[in-house]
Amino acid sequence: MPSSESSLQIPLSFSPWEMFLNAGSVVQCVMALLALASLLTWTIFIAKSVEFLSVRRKLRTAEKTLEEAGTLALGEKGTRQNSIAHTLVMAAETEKAVSHDIPNDNEGLKERIVLHLERLEAAEGRRLMRGTGLLATIGATSPFIGLFGTVWGIMTSFTGIAASKATSLAVVAPGIAxxxxxxxxxxxxxxxxxVIYNHLARQSASCRAQVADLTSLVMRLVSRDLSRAHIFTTSAQITPFNVNRMAGE
Incomplete structure (x- = not known):
C-alpha cells in the first residue's frame, strides 16, 4: 500500500522537450516548423538591423558630402564610395548628358531628373524592405499552424482514450498538454x-526619408549648375553685342 501511494505522489514531467518527444509525428512536425519560423524571425531581425545601421551611417555621410559640394561634379566625386548617393548623382548627370542637345529646357530637364530620382527612391525602399515580407507571413500564419497542431493532437488523444477506454485525468492530461x-x-x-516587422518597417521609412533628403540635395546641385550655365551663356551672348555697339559709337 505505501508503495502505491508513493507512486501516485510522483509528479508527471511536463517539460517542453519531453512533451515534444512524446507528441505524435504530425504535432512534432508542426512544432519543428514553428521553431524554424522563430529562428528565421530572429535571424532576419539581426541581419536587417545590421544592414539598417550601415545604411543610415552611409546616408548621413553622403548627406554631409552633398551639403558641402558646390557642383554636381564635386558631389559625384565625393559619393563614389556610397552606392545609393552615387546612383542618384549619376542619374542626374546622365540625364543632363542625354539632354544636352535640347536648348533652353532647364525646367523640362529638372522634371525628368526628378522622375528618375523618384524611381530610384522607390527601388531603394523596396530593397530595404527585402526579406521582411517573410516576417509578415510568419506573424499571420504561425498561430493557425499552432492551432492545427493542437487540434490534431487533441483528436489523437481522444482516439487513444476511446481505444484504451480510460477516462481518468492522468490519461487525458498528457496528450492535451x-x-x-x-x-x-x-x-x-x-x-x-x-513586433520585429513593425520595427523594421519604421527603420525602412526612416532610411527612405534620408534618401529623399539626398534627392533634394542632388536637385539643388542640378539647379545651381543650370543657373551657372545660363549666366555663362547669357554673358557670352551679351558681351559681343556690347563690344560691337561701342565700336560703332
Whole structure:
C-alpha cells in the first residue's frame, strides 16, 4: 500500500522537450516548423538591423558630402564610395548628358531628373524592405499552424482514450498538454515576428526619408549648375553685342 501511494505522489514531467518527444509525428512536425519560423524571425531581425545601421551611417555621410559640394561634379566625386548617393548623382548627370542637345529646357530637364530620382527612391525602399515580407507571413500564419497542431493532437488523444477506454485525468492530461504546446509555440513565433516587422518597417521609412533628403540635395546641385550655365551663356551672348555697339559709337 505505501508503495502505491508513493507512486501516485510522483509528479508527471511536463517539460517542453519531453512533451515534444512524446507528441505524435504530425504535432512534432508542426512544432519543428514553428521553431524554424522563430529562428528565421530572429535571424532576419539581426541581419536587417545590421544592414539598417550601415545604411543610415552611409546616408548621413553622403548627406554631409552633398551639403558641402558646390557642383554636381564635386558631389559625384565625393559619393563614389556610397552606392545609393552615387546612383542618384549619376542619374542626374546622365540625364543632363542625354539632354544636352535640347536648348533652353532647364525646367523640362529638372522634371525628368526628378522622375528618375523618384524611381530610384522607390527601388531603394523596396530593397530595404527585402526579406521582411517573410516576417509578415510568419506573424499571420504561425498561430493557425499552432492551432492545427493542437487540434490534431487533441483528436489523437481522444482516439487513444476511446481505444484504451480510460477516462481518468492522468490519461487525458498528457496528450492535451502536448497538443496545447503547439499553440504556445505558434504564439511564440508570431508575436516577435509582428513586433520585429513593425520595427523594421519604421527603420525602412526612416532610411527612405534620408534618401529623399539626398534627392533634394542632388536637385539643388542640378539647379545651381543650370543657373551657372545660363549666366555663362547669357554673358557670352551679351558681351559681343556690347563690344560691337561701342565700336560703332
Amino acid at each position: 502536448e497538443a496545447l504546446l503547439a499553440t504556445a509555440l505558434g504564439l511564440v513565433a508570431a508575436i516577435p515576428a509582428v
